[in-house]
Amino acid sequence: xxxxxxxxAKLAGVSMKTVSRxxxxxxxxxxKTYDLVMSAVNELNYQPNIAARxxxxxxxxxxxxxxxNPNAYYVIDMQNGVLSRCKDEGYELVIHPCSYLDDxxxxxFKTMIKRSRLxxxxxxPPLSEQQSxxxxxxxxxxxxxxxxxxxxGDISERNNCILVNDFAAAYEITEHLISLGHKRIAFVLGxxxxxxxxxxxxxxxxxxxxxxxxxxxxxLYEGSYSxxxxxxxxxxxxxxxxxxxxxxxxxxxxxxxxxxxxxxRLMNIDIPSELSITGFExxxxxxxxxxxxxxxxxxxxxxxxxxxxxxxxxxRGSRKQDKDIKTTFTPSIVIRESTGPAK
Amino acid sequence: xxxxxxxxAKLAGVSMKTVSRxxxxxxxxxxKTYDLVMSAVNELNYQPNIAARxxxxxxxxxxxxxxxNPNAYYVIDMQNGVLSRCKDEGYELVIHPCSYLDDxxxxxFKTMIKRSRLxxxxxxPPLSEQQSxxxxxxxxxxxxxxxxxxxxGDISERNNCILVNDFAAAYEITEHLISLGHKRIAFVLGxxxxxxxxxxxxxxxxxxxxxxxxxxxxxLYEGSYSxxxxxxxxxxxxxxxxxxxxxxxxxxxxxxxxxxxxxxRLMNIDIPSELSITGFExxxxxxxxxxxxxxxxxxxxxxxxxxxxxxxxxxRGSRKQDKDIKTTFTPSIVIRESTGPAK
DNA sequence: TGCCAGAATGACAACGCTGTCAATTATCTA
DNA sequence: TAGATAATTGACAGCGTTGTCATTCTGGCA
Numbered sequence: 001x002x003x004x005x006x007x008x009a010k011l012a013g014v015s016m017k018t019v020s021r022x023x024x025x026x027x028x029x030x031x032k033t034y035d036l037v038m039s040a041v042n043e044l045n046y047q048p049n050i051a052a053r054x055x056x057x058x059x060x061x062x063x064x065x066x067x068x069n070p071n072a073y074y075v076i077d078m079q080n081g082v083l084s085r086c087k088d089e090g091y092e093l094v095i096h097p098c099s100y101l102d103d104x105x106x107x108x109f110k111t112m113i114k115r116s117r118l119x120x121x122x123x124x125p126p127l128s129e130q131q132s133x134x135x136x137x138x139x140x141x142x143x144x145x146x147x148x149x150x151x152x153g154d155i156s157e158r159n160n161c162i163l164v165n166d167f168a169a170a171y172e173i174t175e176h177l178i179s180l181g182h183k184r185i186a187f188v189l190g191x192x193x194x195x196x197x198x199x200x201x202x203x204x205x206x207x208x209x210x211x212x213x214x215x216x217x218x219x220l221y222e223g224s225y226s227x228x229x230x231x232x233x234x235x236x237x238x239x240x241x242x243x244x245x246x247x248x249x250x251x252x253x254x255x256x257x258x259x260x261x262x263x264x265r266l267m268n269i270d271i272p273s274e275l276s277i278t279g280f281e282x283x284x285x286x287x288x289x290x291x292x293x294x295x296x297x298x299x300x301x302x303x304x305x306x307x308x309x310x311x312x313x314x315x316r317g318s319r320k321q322d323k324d325i326k327t328t329f330t331p332s333i334v335i336r337e338s339t340g341p342a343k
Numbered sequence: 344x345x346x347x348x349x350x351x352a353k354l355a356g357v358s359m360k361t362v363s364r365x366x367x368x369x370x371x372x373x374x375k376t377y378d379l380v381m382s383a384v385n386e387l388n389y390q391p392n393i394a395a396r397x398x399x400x401x402x403x404x405x406x407x408x409x410x411x412n413p414n415a416y417y418v419i420d421m422q423n424g425v426l427s428r429c430k431d432e433g434y435e436l437v438i439h440p441c442s443y444l445d446d447x448x449x450x451x452f453k454t455m456i457k458r459s460r461l462x463x464x465x466x467x468p469p470l471s472e473q474q475s476x477x478x479x480x481x482x483x484x485x486x487x488x489x490x491x492x493x494x495x496g497d498i499s500e501r502n503n504c505i506l507v508n509d510f511a512a513a514y515e516i517t518e519h520l521i522s523l524g525h526k527r528i529a530f531v532l533g534x535x536x537x538x539x540x541x542x543x544x545x546x547x548x549x550x551x552x553x554x555x556x557x558x559x560x561x562x563l564y565e566g567s568y569s570x571x572x573x574x575x576x577x578x579x580x581x582x583x584x585x586x587x588x589x590x591x592x593x594x595x596x597x598x599x600x601x602x603x604x605x606x607x608r609l610m611n612i613d614i615p616s617e618l619s620i621t622g623f624e625x626x627x628x629x630x631x632x633x634x635x636x637x638x639x640x641x642x643x644x645x646x647x648x649x650x651x652x653x654x655x656x657x658x659r660g661s662r663k664q665d666k667d668i669k670t671t672f673t674p675s676i677v678i679r680e681s682t683g684p685a686k
Numbered sequence: 687t688g689c690c691a692g693a694a695t696g697a698c699a700a701c702g703c704t705g706t707c708a709a710t711t712a713t714c715t716a
Numbered sequence: 717t718a719g720a721t722a723a724t725t726g727a728c729a730g731c732g733t734t735g736t737c738a739t740t741c742t743g744g745c746a
Contacts, residue, residue, distance in 0.1 A: 002457075004701095004702055004703085005702065005703065006702080014725075014726085015725065015726045015727075016702090016703080016704095016726085016727095017704080017705095017725075017726060017727080017728095018724085018725060018726075020703070020704060020705095021724095021725085024704085028723060028724060028725090029724075029725085030723085030724065030725090033724080033725085047454055047457040047458045048458065048702085048703075049398070049458065049460065049701085049702055049703070050394075050397075050458050050459050050460075051393075051394045051395075051397030051398040051403060051459075051460065051701085051702080051703090052394075052398050052701070052702035052703040052704085052731090053702080053703055053704075054393075054394035054397075054703090054731090055392070055394040055395050055398050055701085055702080055703070055704090055731050055732065055733085056702075056703040056704040056705080056730080056731055057703075057704055057705085057731085058704085058705080058731095060394060072415040072416045072418070072419040072627075073415045075415075075419060076415040076418060076419065079438065079440075080440065083438070083440065090458075092437055092459065093437070093438065094435055094436070094437075095422065095426070095436065095438060097422075097423065097426065111390055114345075114390040115390045115391065115392070115393050115433075116393050116394075116435065117392065117393075117394060227627075227630075227631050258631060259631075261633075262631065262633055265633050266633075284415070284570075285628060285631075287570075288570050288601060288602075288605065288628075290604075290605055290608045290609075290633075345732095347731095347732055347733085348732065348733065349732080357695075357696085358695065358696045358697075359696085359697095359732095359733085359734095360695075360696060360697080360698095360734080360735095361694085361695060361696075363733070363734060364694095364695085367734085371692095371693060371694060371695090372694075372695090373693090373694065373695090376694080376695085391732085391733075392731085392732050392733070394731085394732080394733090395701090395731070395732035395733035395734085396732080396733055396734075397701095397733090398700095398701045398702065398703085398731090398732080398733070398734090399700075399701055399732075399733040399734040399735080400701085400733075400734055400735085401734085401735080687746100688745100688746090689744105689745090689746090690743100690744090690745090691742100691743095691744090691745105692741100692742085692743095692744105693740105693741080693742070693743095694739100694740080694741070694742085695738105695739080695740070695741080696737100696738085696739070696740085697736105697737090697738080697739090698735105698736090698737095698738105699734105699735090699736085699737105700733100700734090700735080700736100701731105701732105701733085701734085701735100702731105703730105703731090704729105704730090704731085705728105705729090705730085705731100706727105706728090706729090706730100707726100707727095707728095708725105708726085708727080708728105709724100709725080709726075709727090710723105710724080710725070710726085711722100711723080711724070711725085712721105712722080712723070712724080713720100713721085713722075713723080714719105714720085714721075714722085715718105715719090715720080715721095716717100716718095716719095716720105
């Protein structure tokens, strides 16, 4: 019934170890031997047993994806990106959602790592930004790659980081609005614990500055990355008697923007003739709102796939950075119907 | 550094095997011995090595979740439900998205099973409905639990099925619309390969019949479970010159309903005064549309948690069905703002 | 008290693979 | 062509558990 490495070795007329070398793509196996083994592998339809590999080897054949993010679209994209790489490499993916507010999260996390002996971890924001987590992983000697909001050359230890340039994205979005004649541009910010929030804010400020527009704190709403926050933020910013004459709102992400859109509708404000709204990320539902959202496209599946690439390359201990791995991503603006000329 | 079962045994002054018995909750361990071992476990913070357990034991400590569903909310809920159970049981979850249209999906699937020696599988629709998959799993001798659309007593082999009563949900939704005075009720159907589509259609038909309303094929649009399909379906059904006088549309699910809402807006049709729209599932974005959707609440995380429960109980070989496991779920209607009296 | 069934525990060999290091073969140099 | 070096290959011992089966306790009963 079940085919083991020994069966393959016997059929190919080589030692078990040589088969092991072949399936692990180790160097110094003669081409002829390689082919011999491979045909035996195919004939028997041999599948190496992951548990045995994990047990015998120094590192395991599984990596973990750790996230604390309520956004389903984001998580699914992350998973799929990492998964596609895992499949190519013959690894398993252990998913680990967790709440970084939870006190024993860190312990639980540690337990998981010890149990599964993961080859490495992909960390997404905001966990990837937590120093205590990073310290723990360093102490445990676990490989990891961090997905971070930041600009090129931002981080000293950037050789295990994948950066998303939210600064540039926000700059570009803001500039787009300015070019449409907007001057009173509000911003419903995401969770302030997220680095992306401060990066996006910085990009927004820089764009205003470069175009000689005075920033104003009254135009900022400190919210979170949720639909509700978008609703509340927009209501607050647009409420009667607000002297700000807001003509555009940047949503912290697409969900927030969708919430703002929702609030605008409640208040009978027409988009985009009376108010322009923008998002970030270009998640599917930025195309499902009415009108569709102008946003900054961020290919999360591609990004996470590169994170996995980087992790594998590190795990293999390759000195030189693999040329195919891109470590900085800059979202680019997608103009749809939620933005228009300032009234 | 790493604590093994031997360290625990030494500290507790018992054999390795006894420790194994304790951590596996096997019977016939004296209370005193049990406590002794447990305190050693705690003192050393011992974590059994999953790989070794998988290798040595007859079945592994991981289950798989297989899905082919583009709906991120659905998938995340499924994952979280199963995951919460896995955590309690000390199992790992291997996620396996796949496309059931893909030709070599089945092979790939088989490969995964052989590699990981999974203790069992949770199958979601539409894969859970495919006989060829079921046959393969039976042949491979793999435990599985199917999530299926169906009514109580529907399926002979229902001891490894969790049923969602889409018939009842559709009946209730349709009846709600009828009670509001609607008579010309259209239905944008989901993928016809999904059993849920035919079940929902049957529930709709039954409700019409019970209220003496003649069904009419012109009111049906054969679409798929996507936003776009909702848009196209509604456009088609509502287009100028359509003599059907439609006053309400059932969306195949919330996405479809959101699409229909979108289309109505494009056509300047007011919801709900001119047209009522409903969804299924009560996914988060049924609360993010404008107006919010009337839909049928379906707790996918609870459902999938029960699927996992059932799987574990089967894997343990318990004869009698665990009393805590619910195997039939009936979604219940949630009335929001997208439905109103027929004009 | 002595004997015995049954409960509790232990010894030891797998599980299927990889790491280490030794043995063999091929290739190159003078 | 001998000798030396490098490239291949193989033997074997683990990796940390659990399954099997043998052994040692218990407590109950005559």
